[in-house]
Amino acid sequence: MKKIASICAVLAAMLTLSACNTIQGVGQDVRATGNAIERAAQ
DSSP: OHHHHHHHHHHHHHHHHOOOOSHHHHHHHHHHHHHHHHHHHO
C-alpha cells in the first residue's frame, strides 16, 4: 500500500510541476512519468 501511495504522490507532483503546451511536451511528460514509476517500483 505504501508503494501505491508513493507512486501516486510522484505522479501528482509531476503533473503539478509539468507544463506541457504541445503534443511533444505531453509525450515527454508521459515518458518521464513512466520512468518515475519504474524507479519507484524498484
